[in-house]
Amino acid sequence: MVATSQPTATAAGLRVLSRGGNAVDAAVAAAAALCVTEPMSTGPGGDLFALVFTDGGVEGLDAAGPAPRGASPGQPAAQFGPTSITVPGAVAGWAALAERYGRLGLEACLEDAVELASGGFAVGSRCAALWAAAAHVPDQFQPVPRPGCRVALPDLARTLADIACNGPVAFYQGRVGEAICSASWLEEADLTAFQPRWVTPLEVSYEGHTVLEMPPPAQGIAALEGLVLLDRTERTLIDRITCSRLALEDALREVRDGADVGHLLDPANVDRRLADAPARLTEPGGGTVYLCAVDADGMAVSLVQSLFEGFGSGVVAADTGVVLQNRGACFSVNGSVEPGRRPYHTIIPGMISKDGCLLGPFGVMGGFVQAQAHLQLVHGLLSDGLDPQAALDRPRFRVEGDRLLLEKGLWAVAPALSVTGLRPVLETDRTHFGAGQAIMRTSSGTLIGGSDSRKDGCAVGW
Secondary structure: OEEEOOHHHHHHHHHHHHOOOOHHHHHHHHHHHHHHHOOOOOOOOOEEEEEEEEOOEEEEEEEOOOOOOOOOOOOOOOOOOHHHOOOOOHHHHHHHHHHHOOOOOHHHHHHHHHHHHHHOEEOOHHHHHHHHHOOOOOHHHOOOOOOOOEEOOHHHHHHHHHHHHHOOHHHHOHHHHHHHHHHOOOOHHHHHOOOOEEEOOEEEEEOOEEEEEOOOOEOHHHHHHHHHHHOOOOOOHHHHHHHHHHHHHHHHHHOOOOOOOHHHHOHHHHHHHHOOOOOOEOOOOOEEEEEEEEOOOOOEEEEEEEEEOOOOOOEEOHHHOOEEOOHHHHHHHHOOOOOOOOOOEOOOOEEEEEOOEEEEEEEEEOOOHHHHHHHHHHHHHHHOOOOHHHHHHOOOEEEEEOEEEEOHHHHHHHHHHHHHOOEEEEOOOHHHHOEEEEEEEOOOOOEEEEEOOOOOOEEEOO
């Protein structure tokens, strides 16, 4: 089974599985296809995090790049433009996944993406809305397409074909690498020095299951601490809101590149935090894609890939079709740019297991809402016993500053939520609440998937 936010990407993953590939091959194929069919949210110029479940264990891939080594220490974070760009890690991440776990190789995995970019694709309705809503739509992606319009991206097709044939060196060096450096403050040494990292995920126990997330610089600890806090409450809606606030507050304060955040899960800290009043949260925006795949052998992949905000920095590397991310905007959480280091990262893939056996991959995209949405999704799956589609479509809340954004299904309880100290807002725009995918394995081995109705995607298996 494969679940993504665009049918074309789901189909790409399924085709790779039908050709003898495994879940990693399917995930890479789907991720590359999303670079084409959801270009405002993801692309080769962005970052990637993944969790891979295999043989009873889970390994994490951190493919997020740093700010340039030559950046000025203490420089304020730029939201857009050349100095908001960090080293893109996605392409190196694809290659690392394919080399370590894949069966078919990178060329086979990128075949569908190249074909979609060169031959064109029909733009989904929610994709078109996100395209139009982007703060900076590059000239190469103008005019903004209407739903159903057919769009081809020949420059991106050529770049993807080069990567397929020659591997990541075709991206980090040569014409593409030179174009990235010319369009940004990155230097050739920043690109050639980048290497993705295999890391040990963070984990907690919740409802008798193990929930796994990525360590810093990703904000996975916010989801896990929120669940640990929630486990000591009655798990009401107000409890879920409060625990999300407390955990995200801790993450914004402590998550940094290389930080050790395990103490946030210590019982003493959990007891202390439950006695505290949550503080006001401030955060940048953001946009992402999430996908997951499970194969017949029980391998599972949970993968997030992102440009951060819509069309990232707004900068395209010359005639490569590569939109460069503005992940450097998240240095605003750190206080200023840190040369050669990574900023706070919002993107977090999730995985659930029980007694060493796979339950399934899950994730919700959408900038800083992700940790809050992970808590709500896991609670729905494990505490309330919802199937993946029902858990994903359940109305969500989002804490944003002193506001409590509520989807329509929660409007009736808005008056009772004033006790949180937040101002309830009846929000009609569903894009504020993220969108996710999930695949869960039943006790009989059947896979049940879900794809969030807030995007264009689907979950399909056989």
